[in-house]
Amino acid sequence: MPKRQLRKGMYVETVECPQTMFDKRRFVLQHDADLEAIWAANGEYVVVNTAKGLFASEGSSAPSAKDERKRQKASETIAKSTKAMKSSLMALAVGEAQDFDSFRPMAKDMVESMAESPAIVTELTRLKTKDEGTFMHSLAVGALMSGVGLSLGMDAETVEMLGIAGILHDFGKLLIPNTILNKQGPLTAVERQIVRNHPELGYQRLVTYPEMPAMVLDVCRGHHELLDGSGYPRGLMASELDIYVRISTICDVFDALTSTRPYKKAWTGDEAISWMFSQENRFDRKLLVRLNEVTNGIGRD
Numbered sequence: 001m002p003k004r005q006l007r008k009g010m011y012v013e014t015v016e017c018p019q020t021m022f023d024k025r026r027f028v029l030q031h032d033a034d035l036e037a038i039w040a041a042n043g044e045y046v047v048v049n050t051a052k053g054l055f056a057s058e059g060s061s062a063p064s065a066k067d068e069r070k071r072q073k074a075s076e077t078i079a080k081s082t083k084a085m086k087s088s089l090m091a092l093a094v095g096e097a098q099d100f101d102s103f104r105p106m107a108k109d110m111v112e113s114m115a116e117s118p119a120i121v122t123e124l125t126r127l128k129t130k131d132e133g134t135f136m137h138s139l140a141v142g143a144l145m146s147g148v149g150l151s152l153g154m155d156a157e158t159v160e161m162l163g164i165a166g167i168l169h170d171f172g173k174l175l176i177p178n179t180i181l182n183k184q185g186p187l188t189a190v191e192r193q194i195v196r197n198h199p200e201l202g203y204q205r206l207v208t209y210p211e212m213p214a215m216v217l218d219v220c221r222g223h224h225e226l227l228d229g230s231g232y233p234r235g236l237m238a239s240e241l242d243i244y245v246r247i248s249t250i251c252d253v254f255d256a257l258t259s260t261r262p263y264k265k266a267w268t269g270d271e272a273i274s275w276m277f278s279q280e281n282r283f284d285r286k287l288l289v290r291l292n293e294v295t296n297g298i299g300r301d
């Protein structure tokens, strides 16, 4: 199989590259370090023994009635959360006093669904291509961020906060006129500048709420920054970007690349992660390994 489809627990017979690049063989893949080394090696394919390791205990891959029920439940959670989130975000955008706690129940629902069934992410990827682009994107980024937090073993409070930070990360876009946001054809230099300033715009508004947590503010302002300083709006360097901001960046790019847009075909999850992994020093590779676990299988069916 292509090396990007590797998952922990699979039994690796051999990695198809010169021995000096990755010489371990016949083992159950268990460590991030091995996964990263295989990704970094120059071979593209790995021979996996499906009679051993993860596959041996998985049995048939046909979706069971239980899986179907989980998917149904994930779908309902998304519908409910989208509605609640949309009204809270719109109220915030028009400057209505908004209790920050109103975001907690939807984040909590999302995190619970995510923990029980990562299918919620697949479901979001399917649904968001229809309407409600920015809202579904925000929810998807929130689900992905909390998934990465869960995978890193972060505590429940932090995981929930990551979900909220994801929901609010593009808040600044709601403050930009739709005529610019939905403009057909190329943007002028000024319009482009306005769009690129959405993290700052969102931050400036959110910071006026006294109870807004620092993580939410940092993610809103920093989600387009890159580790090598080539991001925007401030061009910060790696040392200035904490783990929460780094998580938001990869989840945001992942969701953008795997979404269908009028001018491009959606990438699979594997393609999105491979691309980020190939961008020298821009994205946190350790976190990409986690995101790969969370999103395994997206866009492949």
Ligand SMILES: [Fe+2]
Binding pocket: 169, 170, 198, 223, 224
């Ligand atoms: Fe953004």
Ligand SMILES: [Fe+2]
Binding pocket: 137, 141, 169, 170, 252
């Ligand atoms: Fe975004």
